Amino acid sequence: MRWSWTDPRMRALVWQVAALAATLVTLWYFAAMAHQNLARQHIATGFGFLDNTAGFGVVQTLIPYSEESSYGRAFLVGLCNTLLVAALGTVFAVMLGFVVGVARLSTNWLIARLATVYVETLRNIPLLLQLFFWYFAILQPLPGPRDSLTLLPGIFLSNRGIVMPAVETTPSTAAFVLCLLTAIAAAIFIGRWAKARKLRTGESFPTLIVNAVIIIGLPGLVWLIASAAFALAPPVMGKFNFEGGWRVLPEFLALLLGLTLYTAAFIAEIVRAGIQSVGRGQTEAAHALGLSSGQTLRLVTVPQALRVIVPPLTSQILNLIKNSSLAVAIGYPDLVSVFAGTVLNQTGQAIEVIAITMAVYLIISLAISFAMNLYNARVAIVGR
């Protein structure tokens, strides 16, 4: 290739290099300017603060943390709390969204209407207001721990959240888990074998029943012969609140509820659109072949609808994760609250803290996009 301005490929290359250079120079310019300004204002810079002692407490820590831990550790605590609520929120929102989306298309008038009302209410009210509603209007006015409502025997709901017995291990836990894993492996093997046999000979095998017996029976035997594999440690009432047991904070509950219900409304619409995009002819053809309605949905409609559903579903999942940063408004210690809130304020290093926080959300989002794109490629139409 010879250098020539009339060669479009050459021109494109020059523009691209120039654009890249301009971006880099601009970024460098901003960084240098920020650095100079910070130095002039005597504001500490750099990432050394991550090793300093945090000195503040956090109400929910999934990893060991104390006031003596470092700011870096506090960052991880916040990150874990964000990931927890985002992961559970995603799972619940997708499940609920599918159910509501399908319900909107139900031939049952009442169910379809209820689903419509759900979608139209939830997606039209700002999420922050919904969080306030769940937290300040529903969960906080609950009675105090001493007058807790009993949800199930041993499980209590109060304005301090849900508390339930802790599940503890016993000497036979290991044997139990081992048996369970073996049983699952066996069940998978039997399933494969039964499917292969059906394809080969057309004979059916009661896979479901046999596998259920294996999965429940084998570990159950251990439970009977040895001893209970798990022990329950119920919470006891202390001076202020229940002590011991497992607890779910009301802040977490409100955030999870809010994120799930809000996002599910959007997902429901996506699912409905996806299902409607599959031509009626497909359903009719499936019925003509003798497939039941359930089978038609599972084997014909949904696999084709997924192609339409997955790309916008990805956006909704990303939204849910980013919306989880509203946590700070209701006191849930997520990444933004702990790190971009308390740590930023304590250290004053706004640029570093915000840069790290943005990078974290970017990385999480890119990872999810990447995973969803892989999945999308799997469900997409395979060209022949």
Place this chain on the structure above:
Amino acid sequence: MARRSSLASRIFPFVFGLVVGAGVLYFFLPGPPQGGKVQTAQQPGAKPQPGQQGPAQPAGSTLAEVRARGYIQCGVSTGLPGFSNPDDKGNWTGIDVDFCRAVAAAVFGDASKVKYRPLNAKDRFTALQSGEVDLLSRNTTWTMSRDTSLGFDFAGVIYYDGQGFLVKKASGITSAAQLNGATICTQTGTTTELNLADYFRGQNMSYKVLPFEKNEEALSAYDNGRCDAYTTDASGLHAQRLILKTPDDHIVLPEVISKEPLGPLVRQGDPQWEDIVRWTLFALIDAEELGVTSANVDQQMTSASPEVRRLLGTEGKFGEPLGLSNGWAADALRAVGNYGEMFERNVGTKTPLGIPRGLNALWRNGGVMYAPPIR
């Protein structure tokens, strides 16, 4: 298509050149001004120099900027009775607000030349760092890290405070030592969060802290029973007890677990502006000591006492080095009165807060309020 690309090819090098040019220029611009340069930028009595912007803006220019703008931007709280609190017409009152007004009077001779910027605990420091406010006068505790690594300078102490706890009377708790295992509500981004951790660690007690971004949320969570106690500066507790549904159902525990010297602060690196803020505060305290009040300031102009005359600018030229008129302190005193008047008007025993002078009395009267002399 061909026309599009030829247009682009004409514009792009221009933009690119601009960006690169800016980058190169950056190298040749003078570095951060140091030492002597700063002083010359604003000679006493010099005309305000508007339009000095960009990275090379000399320190010492806050006063020039404020003058060019015509008002002071003062960071205050979002609402804390007695300290900085807006009424339903948007008029601000409180001791912190009075201090903003005093500085405005010293600079402009007019205490109304202030714009208040309500800031919650978490946002206040970024607002000062970024230049959104010229002065933060918002019940902020003077601590070493805020002074040294956040890039601020505290001008002094306007209120000596300490952290306490508020609990419900019905809980039967009468001392902080009974709070082992309690859940405690507070506001995020405060010294309060750290003191709490220190206190419970020191006492070998366990606790759960629930920090909220907005103070109202923390308070309402406590009121609703989500927390067993609410903690902040003792002054704040007294002020906020009053806004609870039934103030009489709550008591402030006797323990004070920290030192909270609250004071105004400015960005580090502008010694002139810092001096203006610092000496305005000192002048207010000195005036109380010298018996100069908002009512008698004009009579006192002719006072025989050289100390009073220096304070009020009838002797010596003490305003000039600050870049102000020599009547700066007199203007401030005429607007808000001396420190004692500010205290009694906003938080004193005759106000709903009903706080006695205590530590905040003058040093002569058993307190620790003490200002260096104007001479």
